[in-house]
Structure formats: structure tokens, C-alpha cells
Amino acid sequence: MNLVPLKEDGIPAESFLFKHGTTVSEGEQVVWNALREGNRKALDYIFEKYVKLLYAYGGKITKDQGIVEDAIQDLFVELWQKHAVLGATDNIKFYLLKSLRRRITRRIAVDQRKLGDHALQEDYFREVESSRESTIIQQQTTVAQQEQLTRGIAELSDRQREAIYLKFYEKMSYEQLAEVLDISLTSTYKLIGKAVDALRKSVRIIS
Known part of the structure; x- marks a missing residue:
């Protein structure tokens, strides 16, 4: 996905987006709200900041890089297409990780059903301190x-x-x-x- 951070009058996108925020949480809200209002620089900034993290996390869920790449691309396409109806958040990373996981597991489940496996394997665990x-x-x-x-x-x-x-x-x-x-x-x-x-x-x- 060829998203490149934009600049306005030579000002980096992140400087423009964060000028009203004083804390990390406030800054996240500024960026997210800008995206909800249709600011393309906000989408570019989110992509550039989190895409490596999303690839790394996706690789923990599945070794199929094709699935990971498709899920990330679909995630950002949907963020832009549905920006006007996005809910509020002050933790973009958490939102993205949760959304990416849902997309990947859904794709894996579909693929497994095609192979005749109707459920993802469940693990059962013992609690420690x-x-x-x-x-x-x-x-x-x-x-x-x-x-x-x-x-x-x-x-x-x-x-x-x-x-x-x-x-x-x-x-x-x-x-x-x-x-x-x-x-x-x-x-x-x-x-x-x-x-x-x-x-x-x-x-x-x-x-």
C-alpha cells in the first residue's frame, strides 16, 4: 500500500497533527479525530508509525505473509473508506492490533473451512503468578x-x-x-x- 506521509507548506504531517496535543493520549486523539474528519495526512501518519508493528504482530499469528499483507492493506483501506463512522479512541495501536487480529483469524478460519477444518485449535493453559x-x-x-x-x-x-x-x-x-x-x-x-x-x-x- 503506497501511503506516503504528506506535507503542508513544508511542515511534516506529524508536526501538523500533534500541534494541539500535549500528551501521548491527547496526541492519539488528535490524529484519530483528524482521520475521522477525512484528513489524509492522519491516515498516512498512522500507517507510517504502525505498519512495521502490524507486520511483526501479524507474523506472530500466522507465518503466511500473504495473509498478513492482505489483512494490513484491507485494514487501512477500510479505515479510509469508513473514516466518517469510526468510533473514538485514544489508543490507536490497541485499535489497530485488535482489528488486524480479527481480520487474520477470520481469514484463517475461512481457509481452514475450505480444507474441511471447521474450527481453530484451542489451547488450554495453567495459571502462574x-x-x-x-x-x-x-x-x-x-x-x-x-x-x-x-x-x-x-x-x-x-x-x-x-x-x-x-x-x-x-x-x-x-x-x-x-x-x-x-x-x-x-x-x-x-x-x-x-x-x-x-x-x-x-x-x-x-x-
Whole structure:
């Protein structure tokens, strides 16, 4: 999708869009409201700021880059086509991640039905303490530990990998994570717990 940030009288789009905002939340509202009002620079800015994140996140859901690319393109096309009826938000990243996930999982479900598989596989998880979860992710600071962590994450299920990415790398709260993944809060704790338990077994934690 060839969206390029526009400029007005030599002023970068982001400077124009953020001139009224003083905080991150306010700035997000300014950009989003500008998009809702039909400001193309707002769409360009959102695309340039979040497209790499969306590709990275999409890759946690499916290894099919074609699906990811199509979903991202469709997402931004729809944002522009339906800008006048978009709801308000002060967290654009959260909105985009949730929307992208919905599109990708819908596409996967359609593809699976075509193959005769009528449901996405569900994972069932065991809850562990939140403080221990944070420790496991945050303590991996040496090169060797980072390599162990990378291998451990690669061995997780797609669902677990996605949850770990959102929780510890995108810093989502459990409430936000539950909404994005479209599962209950209890299931979210169990999902993260199971993933971290698996990492604990594959990653050597140095106390």
C-alpha cells in the first residue's frame, strides 16, 4: 500500500497533527479525530508509525505473509473508506492490533473451512503468578540468555507466542490482552501462565 506521509507548506504531517496535543493520549486523539474528519495526512501518519508493528504482530499469528499483507492493506483501506463512522479512541495501536487480529483469524478460519477444518485449535493453559512471569521475561539480559529465550519462544504454540509478544513486548495489560485475543480475563491469565511455564522449562534462569 503506497501511503506516503504528506506535507503542508513544508511542515511534516506529524508536526501538523500533534500541534494541539500535549500528551501521548491527547496526541492519539488528535490524529484519530483528524482521520475521522477525512484528513489524509492522519491516515498516512498512522500507517507510517504502525505498519512495521502490524507486520511483526501479524507474523506472530500466522507465518503466511500473504495473509498478513492482505489483512494490513484491507485494514487501512477500510479505515479510509469508513473514516466518517469510526468510533473514538485514544489508543490507536490497541485499535489497530485488535482489528488486524480479527481480520487474520477470520481469514484463517475461512481457509481452514475450505480444507474441511471447521474450527481453530484451542489451547488450554495453567495459571502462574504474574510476578514470576515478568521475572522470566525481564531477566534474560545476557547474550546466552537471549538465545535461550528466543529458542524457547520459538517452541511455543502460535497462540502462546502471540500472547507473550503482546504482554511483554507491547506492554499490554491483561484486560487489553483479553480484548485483543477475544477471550476471558481468566483465560488470558491461564494463557500467559502456560506460556511462561513452558519458557521456564526451556530457558535456564540465573538467580
